Amino acid sequence: MHPTGNLVADTICRTAELGLTITGAADAGTATIIDVAPVAVADSCPECRCPGVKRDHVTRRLVDLPAVGFPTRLHLRVSRFTCANPDCSRRIFQASLPCADDGAKLTHRVSRWTLQRLAIDRMSVTATAKALGVGGELVNRGAVTAARNLVYADPSHLAGVRGAVLRFWGVDEHV
Ligand SMILES: [Zn+2]
Numbered sequence: 001m002h003p004t005g006n007l008v009a010d011t012i013c014r015t016a017e018l019g020l021t022i023t024g025a026a027d028a029g030t031a032t033i034i035d036v037a038p039v040a041v042a043d044s045c046p047e048c049r050c051p052g053v054k055r056d057h058v059t060r061r062l063v064d065l066p067a068v069g070f071p072t073r074l075h076l077r078v079s080r081f082t083c084a085n086p087d088c089s090r091r092i093f094q095a096s097l098p099c100a101d102d103g104a105k106l107t108h109r110v111s112r113w114t115l116q117r118l119a120i121d122r123m124s125v126t127a128t129a130k131a132l133g134v135g136g137e138l139v140n141r142g143a144v145t146a147a148r149n150l151v152y153a154d155p156s157h158l159a160g161v162r163g164a165v166l167r168f169w170g171v172d173e174h175v
Contacts, residue, residue, distance in 0.1 A: 013067065018099035018107060020076070031071040031133050034064070038076065038097060045083040046102065047090035052081025055092065062099070063106050063132055065113055071133025074107070105134075106142045108149075114139050115146035 006022040009015075015022055015036060024035035043051050062074040079095045099107045106114075110132065117123040117131075118139075125136045132139065 013064075018064075018074075018109070019097065020074070020099060028073075031073050032067055033073050033075055034067075035075050035077075038078070038095065041079050042096045043079070043081055045081070045085065045088060045090055045093055046096065047093070048083065048085045048088040050083060050085040050088065052093060053084050055080045055082045058094065060094070060097075062104075063110055063134055063138075065107075065110055066131050071131065073133075105138060106145075108146075111142040111146040111149075114142040115150075118143050119147075 009022040009025070013022065013034065015034075016039075018036075019039050020036040021039055022034055023037050026033045026035075043054070045052055057077050057079055060076045060078045062076065064072045064074045066072055076097070078097070081093055081095070083090050083093065094102070096102055099109070101108075114128055114132070117128045118125065125139050129136045129139045
């Protein structure tokens with residue numbers, strides 16, 4: 001059985017590929033807020049890998065792909081844990097998510113999307129930032145992160161390359 005009954009919404013927004021399921025949504029005027037919950041909770045400490053003891057929850061906000069022309073914000077209720085390993089330097093940690101790096105503001109798929117818009121579609125940083133409802137600096141960081149991940153995923157793409165500069169310029173120019 002589907003955990004929330006929002007199979008239609010999960011299918012339209014493709015939240016399953018994020019490891020999330022939709023629990024609610026709100027029209028916030030300039031953006032759409034989608035409440036989501038992780039399908040599975042990773043409870044291992046990022047420092048020592050020991051399982052943690054559930055402590056409380058925090059709300060994490062992530063920028064996701066625009067939906068029907070509006071910027072989208074994911075609001076997640078994320079579990080926090082206390083590390084049970086007395087020898088570990090980490091006391092409290094948040095559950096990691098498969099869809100975003102710890103502490104990141106963008107989902108992985110938004111980072112890939114920004115790189116595709118800038119590098120393939122020749123969209124400007126300004127237009128990309130406006131579509132996401134974020135600043136140009138965050139768009140730049142997302143695109144660089146996605147490019148770096150592509151290189152790490154298959155370093156053979158750049159076999160023989162001795163150095164590279166990846167830079168997207170601030171307003172309407174990008175390289
Ligand atoms: Zn630990």
